[in-house]
Amino acid sequence: MRENAPPKQLAFDLPLDPRYGREDFLVGTANEAAYASIEAWPDWPDTVLVLTGPPGSGKSHLASIWATRAHAWTVSAADVTAEAVTHCVSNGALVIEDIDRPGRDEAALFHLLNLARERKCPVLLTSGAAIDQIGLTVADLRSRLRLAPGVAIREPDDALLRAVMVKLFVDRQLVVDLRVIDALALRIDRSLGRAREVVAELDRDALGRGRRITRPLALAVLERLGIAEGGEDGEEDGEDD
Structure with a gap:
């Protein structure tokens, strides 16, 4: 061991709180369309917007920016159950994260989207892949999300x-x-x-x-x-x- 070698420090794997403010979001050609869609609210063409992009691409950051503007609740798709649907849309705006992940109740999600449209409650959904690639089994939900406006984050330049x-x-x-x-x-x-x-x-x-x-x-x-x-x-x- 070298005499002048620096002492080894203990590296604690502490979570780093990400900064999700609007001023912290970096806009480039890969995400400018998605950012513009978030900024366009409340002038969306539909009550629902589907935001897709690979892991780590900034979907949650954009969702947080929109949630702040719209005073929206944020829930995981896995937390949308039949019993929770009415409560989820009671705040007037909602972010549903990770609809592509296992554990989702597709019937409850479809019911929520219908209720949100009825109550004019805007909903932003995030997904790590395009709607046709996430294996939705409820045809009505798949059709509803296919028809909803969507915007994708591409690979960064x-x-x-x-x-x-x-x-x-x-x-x-x-x-x-x-x-x-x-x-x-x-x-x-x-x-x-x-x-x-x-x-x-x-x-x-x-x-x-x-x-x-x-x-x-x-x-x-x-x-x-x-x-x-x-x-x-x-x-x-x-x-x-």
Whole structure:
């Protein structure tokens, strides 16, 4: 063991509270249509809007922005039961998250959408995949959601991916060189969910080692995650070329 090696710190896997304010949402070509749809409320063409996008793409952030504007409740699709339908629409606006996940009561969801339309209660639904891909078995619900206006978040372009990674590091009170951002952006999947995973892993790794986040460390973490080859041999924190 090197005499000057920094002491190893304990890395506690504490949850990071995401910031879901309107000012925290980064708009790019991948999500500008979705953001515009949220901003267009209350002038929606229907009481229902279906927001789709891959995990980590910003659906919950947009839903939170809309919930704040519309004074809406937010519930998981799994919590929409026959007994809860009337209560869910009693507030006047509702977000239903993750309708693509198992555990949903499709009959209750269909009843809720009908009641919401009757009471002119706006409903925003989020899904990790398109309606035709989530395996709905109740034909009436499938038809209702197919006919509802929908907007999708696409894969981020390079500029948005880099901007989001900078924000993720800033949210964790981490300052990194732009060369680290460049190295990550060139190697990870074009996915905001993947960006969050990598930044969290880098945060844990740097804290555990008592080191700052450098390009060689970033490449080593990517290698450990099975995403890319590691950094150059012999490079230390101070030799980050």
